[in-house]
Amino acid sequence: GAVVSQHPSRVICKSGTSVKIECRSLDFQATTMFWYRQFPKKSLMLMATSNEGSKATYEQGVEKDKFLINHASLTLSTLTVTSAHPEDSSFYICSVTANTEAFFGQGTRLTVV
Amino acid sequence: GQNIDQPTEMTATEGAIVQINCTYQTSGFNGLFWYQQHAGEAPTFLSYNVLDGLEEKGRFSSFLSRSKGYSYLLLKELQMKDSASYLCAVKDSNYQLIWGAGTKLIIKP
Numbered sequence: 226g227a228v229v230s231q232h233p234s235r236v237i238c239k240s241g242t243s244v245k246i247e248c249r250s251l252d253f254q255a256t257t258m259f260w261y262r263q264f265p266k267k268s269l270m271l272m273a274t275s276n277e278g279s280k281a282t283y284e285q286g287v288e289k290d291k292f293l294i295n296h297a298s299l300t301l302s303t304l305t306v307t308s309a310h311p312e313d314s315s316f317y318i319c320s321v322t323a324n325t326e327a328f329f330g331q332g333t334r335l336t337v338v
Numbered sequence: 339g340q341n342i343d344q345p346t347e348m349t350a351t352e353g354a355i356v357q358i359n360c361t362y363q364t365s366g367f368n369g370l371f372w373y374q375q376h377a378g379e380a381p382t383f384l385s386y387n388v389l390d391g392l393e394e395k396g397r398f399s400s401f402l403s404r405s406k407g408y409s410y411l412l413l414k415e416l417q418m419k420d421s422a423s424y425l426c427a428v429k430d431s432n433y434q435l436i437w438g439a440g441t442k443l444i445i446k447p
Contacts, residue, residue: 231380259435268342268437269381269425318380325369325388327427327435329380 227253227323231330238309238337246304246333248319253328254299255321260292263316263332275302275319309337340364342438344426349444350416358411358424358441366431372400372411373425375440381425384411413443421445 228251238244248258258275273294274282281294293305306313318332342362350356362370369388373381387393387402387409399412411424423440430436 266439266442268439269427269435270437271434316378325386325429326383327371328383332378332380334378 227251227255227321227328229319229321229328229330231319231333233333234331235334236336238335240310240337241308243305243307244309244335246306246317246319246335248302248304248330250300250321253321253323255302256299257322258296258302259320259322259327260294260302260304261318261320263318269318272304275304277302306335309335311337313337340430340436342426342428342436344424344438344441346439347442347444349446350413352416352418352445352447354416355412355414356416356443358413358426358443360409360411360426360438362407362409362426362428362436362438364428364430364436367404368429368431368433370400370402370409371427371429371435372398372409373427375423375425377423384424416445418445418447 230249232247256277260272261269272287275294275296277296283289296302314337319330320327344360372384375381385400392401397414402409423442425440426438427435
């Protein structure tokens with residue numbers, strides 16, 4: 226399997242500020258990483274697919290200028306929520322796929338006040 | 339459109355057996371997954387089915403019928419720690435995971 230580390234696990238920020246979330250694949254070289262968002266009692270929603278060395282692919286309805294994704298190496302992808310608003314408060318999870326199985330980071334609980 | 343249906347919530351008794359159903363309509367099929375998710379945590383992998391039939395793994399079993407677009411997760415000898423949400427997910431023709439909303443399982447002593 227793959228070990229995925231996500232940081233921070235919790236963050237509280239003021240409205241209008243930016244927050245960076247890191248996702249590291251510790252024992253697996255991931256050319257692709259996935260970023261999900263999950264609202265309370267809701268399903269995981271794919272936001273974007275992060276591609277190493279190239280631009281991320283965003284799902285319909287996800288603003289690429291608001292959710293900046295950088296995948297500079299085979300082990301690190303970052304998601305930056307820019308100019309955060311209270312409606313961006315959610316649980317953000319990254320994942321990598323190895324041998325058909327998806328492995329998840331611990332998730333980041335973002336609260337925008 | 340693509341759709342995955344599973345019950346919102348189920349209640350069962352410690353030591354008993356519970357079956358969580360999942361039906362799906364997706365553009366293509368490349369496998370069905372079950373994940374367990376405790377509140378505030380990331381999902382953890384439970385099972386993977388790509389062929390029809392039953393896959394058994396300890397107390398957990400998962401069944402798939404591709405012709406019916408149907409799967410179930412069977413949990414035996416329920417323990418209090420099994421209280422969690424159980425997510426059904428299908429990989430479509432683009433190998434993208436389509437997620438169900440999850441079934442919250444409440445275990446009572």
